[in-house]
Amino acid sequence: MASSSMTGVCADELQCIVCLELYKEPITLPCGHSFCKVCIEQHWESSEEATVCDCPNCREVFPIKPKCQKNVALAKLVEQMKLVPGVNEEKMKLVPGVNEEKMKLTSVVNVEERRCTNHGKPIQLYCKDDESFMCVMCMVGQHKNHEVVPVEIVHDELKGVLAAKCPELSKSKQHLESQLHQLKRQVEQTQDSGKGTVDRMEEKRLALYQYVDKSVDLMKSSVIKRQNEKICLLQKQMDKVKEQLNSLQETNSTLKAALQDLETISFLKGYKDVIKRLESVSHFQSLKMAQPTVLDFSKEEKNLGSFIELHENFLKNIMKPVELQMAALDQSSLRRLYGRTPSLDPNSANPWVKISRDLRTATRTETHNPYPEHPDRFDRCVQVLSSDCFSSGRHYWEVEVRSSSWWRIGICLNSMRRKGKGKECWLGGNPESWCLMKYQNKYSTWHNCQGTHLSVPGDPERFGFLLDCEEGEFTCFGDSRVLHVFRGNFLVPVKSAIGVYKHVGDSVRFCSF
Structure with missing residues (x-):
């Protein structure tokens, strides 16, 4: 931002928060905040209570209307700033910034979107009752007696709400990653669990009669089928966890982007979308992980010996x-x-x-x-x-x-x-x-x-x-x-x-x- 080398003051510091332009005949209220004389007079005239005079910035109420005398020192600084190359009133209508990054961010904001649609004045306040933006002149209208706060305050409050979601989101992410790791291990264990079973069954096959040969084939198929079904189930669970993890990561990126958003109005307008996305993934954290189970084929192998002793009619039923x-x-x-x-x-x-x-x-x-x-x-x-x-x-x-x-x-x-x-x-x-x-x-x-x-x-x-x-x-x-x-x-x-x-x-x- 342009600044005067003589004073070291940025042009942002010489803007009236009501009109967002360089001060014109600046006056300073007892609370210490400064405004254009015309801006503060119009603000007080627009109040329904003619006897009430307040500060548009801090909202301090003055029982007696302050004397609006020109702030000579401030006016002199404004005149010096106008002499700085590259500074003009049109540029001063942009949102005040503190560095080049913020200037770049706010340069894409439509200036008209930052003005009240009813009065054309800059948006400075937020009505919590109606969840709407407003200017200081809206205070005497439909928002009278509503809970109204400066946009900066609600900006900090809502940013705090999102920041509080970070640990919870991180915990859910870690939980899902742990589940994914367990499922991968179960897949590996399931793949290994039946490797020796089929071979050992082949050895016992030699001791059986014709019906026993058929029963062994059926048992082998059962083992392989159990493996494939378990692996298929685990794979589906892995895919589901991966899908949830991806959704969680996307939401996490959206949350971080919102928390890094330095522009107040843009953040507030996108806040509800971020909350909806957070609510859509909040159930992930309640997801419970069952104790890992590994297929056990030892009983099938033992039962094979028992099957040999069973009656021939029972063996036929295996088929x-x-x-x-x-x-x-x-x-x-x-x-x-x-x-x-x-x-x-x-x-x-x-x-x-x-x-x-x-x-x-x-x-x-x-x-x-x-x-x-x-x-x-x-x-x-x-x-x-x-x-x-x-x-x-x-x-x-x-x-x-x-x-x-x-x-x-x-x-x-x-x-x-x-x-x-x-x-x-x-x-x-x-x-x-x-x-x-x-x-x-x-x-x-x-x-x-x-x-x-x-x-x-x-x-x-x-x-x-x-x-x-x-x-x-x-x-x-x-x-x-x-x-x-x-x-x-x-x-x-x-x-x-x-x-x-x-x-x-x-x-x-x-x-x-």
């Missing part, structure tokens, strides 16, 4: 569709091949549910249990999940229910909501859970608020559940027969779930094998 295979397996075989006893997770238990020391039994209590706060805990629904998490293979467990008259037993995705008492938190009341229910001595199955009544002879004391992650099936057994088969995507983390809802002392227990 049939999966549905027929499962039908051929009685619960005794399921216990031996896929049986496990899940452990209950105390961190997920509702305060009305007491967990036994061996983490097998859930009991409905009369009083709240003093559990600490935890993000995984059901705060309203009287339910509890297992600590075991499944995303591959086959898993069979049984639950003893003779000590409970109203219960729900099933599975849910690890991402199922835990807080609140709405349908989204009840087992079977949302797309993320599947369950068998007993209520008023009647049985039904539930998923996504859709119920199916079942005919269950007698009153079984134990029910069995088979989860086949790769086939996407969850089968409910009662009295050694299939009651219902759910189908869904169980290649994502799944947990066993129990709900005991009404009578004090009712309990449900995972059976030990």
